[in-house]
Amino acid sequence: MTKTKPAFSLNDLDGKVHAFPAQDPVLVCFVKEDCETCNTAAPVLEAMHKAYGAKVKVLLVAQSGAANATFAKAHGLSMPVLDDTTCKTAFAWDIESVPSVFWVDTDGSVLSEFEGFIRADWEALSADISAKADLSAVQIDWASLPAWRPGCGSKHLDPAVYDKLRAEAEGSPIHARRIDVASSDDVAEFMFDQGFSDGLPLVPPTPERVLRMLGGTHRDPQDVIATVPPNMGVATVEKIAINAVMAGCKPEYLPVVIAAVEAVCTDEFNIHGVTATTMGAAPVMVINGPIRHKIGMNMRLGALGAGNRANATIGRALRLVVRNVGGASTGGVERSTLGNPMKFTMCFAEHEEGSPWPALHVERGFEREDSVVTVFAMTGGPVHIVDQTSRAPDQIAGSLGLGLEGVFLPKLRNLPIDALLVVCPEHIKTMQREGAYSKERLRDRIQEVTTRPLSEMLVDDKSGAGISEEAAAKMGPEAMLKSVPKFASTDFIHIVVAGSDAGKFSSAFHGWATGAVGSISVSKKIDLG
Amino acid sequence: MITILDPTDERTPVERQITKRSGTLSGVVGLLDISKPRGNVMLDELAKLLAQKAPDISVRRFTKPTFAKPCPDALRHEIRDGCDLVVEGLAD
Numbered sequence: 302m303t304k305t306k307p308a309f310s311l312n313d314l315d316g317k318v319h320a321f322p323a324q325d326p327v328l329v330c331f332v333k334e335d336c337e338t339c340n341t342a343a344p345v346l347e348a349m350h351k352a353y354g355a356k357v358k359v360l361l362v363a364q365s366g367a368a369n370a371t372f373a374k375a376h377g378l379s380m381p382v383l384d385d386t387t388c389k390t391a392f393a394w395d396i397e398s399v400p401s402v403f404w405v406d407t408d409g410s411v412l413s414e415f416e417g418f419i420r421a422d423w424e425a426l427s428a429d430i431s432a433k434a435d436l437s438a439v440q441i442d443w444a445s446l447p448a449w450r451p452g453c454g455s456k457h458l459d460p461a462v463y464d465k466l467r468a469e470a471e472g473s474p475i476h477a478r479r480i481d482v483a484s485s486d487d488v489a490e491f492m493f494d495q496g497f498s499d500g501l502p503l504v505p506p507t508p509e510r511v512l513r514m515l516g517g518t519h520r521d522p523q524d525v526i527a528t529v530p531p532n533m534g535v536a537t538v539e540k541i542a543i544n545a546v547m548a549g550c551k552p553e554y555l556p557v558v559i560a561a562v563e564a565v566c567t568d569e570f571n572i573h574g575v576t577a578t579t580m581g582a583a584p585v586m587v588i589n590g591p592i593r594h595k596i597g598m599n600m601r602l603g604a605l606g607a608g609n610r611a612n613a614t615i616g617r618a619l620r621l622v623v624r625n626v627g628g629a630s631t632g633g634v635e636r637s638t639l640g641n642p643m644k645f646t647m648c649f650a651e652h653e654e655g656s657p658w659p660a661l662h663v664e665r666g667f668e669r670e671d672s673v674v675t676v677f678a679m680t681g682g683p684v685h686i687v688d689q690t691s692r693a694p695d696q697i698a699g700s701l702g703l704g705l706e707g708v709f710l711p712k713l714r715n716l717p718i719d720a721l722l723v724v725c726p727e728h729i730k731t732m733q734r735e736g737a738y739s740k741e742r743l744r745d746r747i748q749e750v751t752t753r754p755l756s757e758m759l760v761d762d763k764s765g766a767g768i769s770e771e772a773a774a775k776m777g778p779e780a781m782l783k784s785v786p787k788f789a790s791t792d793f794i795h796i797v798v799a800g801s802d803a804g805k806f807s808s809a810f811h812g813w814a815t816g817a818v819g820s821i822s823v824s825k826k827i828d829l830g
Numbered sequence: 831m832i833t834i835l836d837p838t839d840e841r842t843p844v845e846r847q848i849t850k851r852s853g854t855l856s857g858v859v860g861l862l863d864i865s866k867p868r869g870n871v872m873l874d875e876l877a878k879l880l881a882q883k884a885p886d887i888s889v890r891r892f893t894k895p896t897f898a899k900p901c902p903d904a905l906r907h908e909i910r911d912g913c914d915l916v917v918e919g920l921a922d
Contacts, residue, residue, distance in 0.1 A: 454900040478836040488832050506835045534839025625837040
């Protein structure tokens, strides 16, 4: 078996440099001072060094910093004990445990390698070296040594060390520009100063944290997910991961964030318009499918509010990507008159298990077992719909309809504008108490109770919004008597279920300009590899 | 030192860039004396030259209480709010 091992150049305890590969065959052993098995092997190695050192260079590669000298002294070691405290060599040689032994020939081929202390391995190694180097065998009382003793984990596999090594290694998946923040600077303040923040503190995206985040997806870090308006910044998986770290996400949330970025950067969703509009819109994310439980999202008590890390940070990560990669900052391309808190984060999961209806993603053509993110461009919400007394299904449905009258302005009707209605479990219960009450029936009921004559939409002294006198004249008096519902069609009424079991309060989000001129809701399947 | 990765599309430099120059000298020029020996002498001379060569601008003088500590916030704000340009007499 021919495998070449990576070259190294390390200092021994006196500061002298030893290089691998060398002129002679080399016996390399990785050790840790606090590993009992390494301490068992040490005298054997010293004996081998004394017996074969003329022909085979014995090198110990030690991980324990100042304790390397302790180790050498304790065993009276005379071979070079090299300093690999940073574990870069252990990482490059990809060992698992210590002691790890490699006998390498002058051409670089590995003649023998093993881990731990299996006495037979060491005896065989000694015999092989003796034969090949034509030197008398080492004098060791093998019987006094344990037949078998397992090694310890190599220090480089310690999570704190490993991620750092990965980030710095050649061929590291990290391509993003590194920013060195001086030790006298506060990195939290620095990130605010650089404009990375939405106004709230950020988690510093160190290379180690970003690498850990990238572990949450099977996608290649340099895969391009989208180009993000307005600056058409390239959102690679890595860039998304960096912003996800800042938002406070866990690695397992990353696939959701990736799907969300993909969804908002479509032409249909039009994140540019959504961000820029003076109307102040924000993407509202609804998550469906098994991912909800897998990552602990909230679809129940307080689902639309604070307190759940997945809900909060996934929504926030999306906003940070749009801000930092897309360059859409408030006061720049973002021109909202007032804006709203949804621009920090607005992400929740649907309570599919409590819904009598097909889940949102199933309605939109996905399989029940698919994990899906759906984004809606919403200008307002969540707005409460309070009905604590209705007993009849049609009454609850009617109240939900009346609660939606506020979209844009109560008097405006026939709106081609999305609304997202979140029905709470108690309202569901009342609605279903006389038998099945379908989503379609609810939509029709919403339209029914909000139907008013067009004449009520006229501009008047109370409100200058609505149909102007000229437009009304053109339409004619007959047309003005026609009654129209709140929404231009039931297609604009989106319905999901969420919330705790107690409380008769549903909620609604109000949309933005829906359609080609504005934004159309988009669903994307979450790639869970 | 802590290293973080850039979350942006990297089109702007990380280091703060020098402010754009307007090409003309106008407005209020603040002269800040940090109380190093003879800093005031240099700034007096500068004020004289400015009066000769740029009679349209007005000059305001400021003094830091000590060169050994950062500028007090109140003074910094006063300079920021009241001047268009600042010349500081640094070092010895």
